[in-house]
Amino acid sequence: MIIALDLRGVAVRRGGRSLFCGLSLSLTAGEACALTGANGAGKTSLLRAVAGLVPLEDGEIGFGDVEAGEARGGGLHLIGHQDGLKPARTTREELDFWSVWSGGDKASALAAAESLDLIGLLDLEVRRLSAGQRRRLALARLLAAPRGLWLLDEPLSPLDASWRARFGAMMQAHLAGGGLILAAVHDPLPITARTLEIGA
């Protein structure tokens, strides 16, 4: 399991434009960090760079003792704006598939559905879900297949106040279990977290 995240002098360029450079951050087990910054500052790009989907212009990203390929191949979760859920499939089909694909199983998928109050929605097609329900389904992956590092892109935005609080408790439990969280946010996270402002 990933127990550390180190960014050293990270720079990312997108579309010929330098988004940020010289970004450094060190997180250890049980720590969370909120990424803030204006729209277009590069929060999403930084999360995708940590996941290895976007190349670095400069600097390096380390995961403690875990080798980068191993960390990105099953050591971290990335929950972004695009949830990868297929509108024509049922909630159960999508949850079961992504649970198995991420290293969990159908039992862990069911447990995650219970925690996120999705049981009543399991037989509905994803297209029938509201934005908040759909986000809960995307977040269910985090619980269905435990991975050390959570990369979250605006995880709270479609959730209502009570779900924000409940998801806060889930993040707290993940940190208490030695997990790490890096989250791009506009509103403050409902947990104690360090802050890193991009493009200041």
Add this chain to the structure above:
Amino acid sequence: MSRLGALLARETALAWGKGGGPLVSVGFYAGVATLLPLAIGPEPARLAAIAPGAAWVGLALASLLSLDRLFERDYEDGALDHLVLSPTPLELTCAVKCFAQWLATGAPLALAAPVAAIALGAPLNLAPLVFVCALIGGLAFAFTGGIGAALSLGARRGGLLTAVIVLPLFVPPVIFGGGALASYLAGLPWTSGLVLLGAYAAAFVALGPLFMAAACRNALS
């Protein structure tokens, strides 16, 4: 292993899914096979001469139809990110996607191919060879097609671009398969065409996923 099994089930379900991928392909194929006699003329002798070739070209065109959905949907809705962030090598993931494409589109088309050939006037005893050629050819179409689909990710009108990239790669299987059928009808040795078709399919089953994975990574970055 359960991971790959789950992926295969998902991909096949998506390819079969609502909107009827294989039905559309088979329907298109039936349309092409119906159009040909209308354009060329109904004389049975002339039609019988071109039947195997026409059935084979129609197959290649019908195989193009659902290619644009192979990677494009997963790319657009973010599922490709999650498929990449896994212990399963992306090459293997791409191979499973193409295999599912073959199960959902290639296999139904292979069943339709002998029907089309015979309807156009090919002799009945050609049917088994048409089926086998279509089954092997379909594998080649799925794995070469996957390369085109991955390369055109993110492009506007990607489906059209896919067709332009992929059609040259369809040339060898069309020649080998068509050649085997023509030789069989002429009473000449026909196995070499079939063997070359199999070799071409095997080469792209092995190499295609490497190109697809590289193209997917490039599209995501």
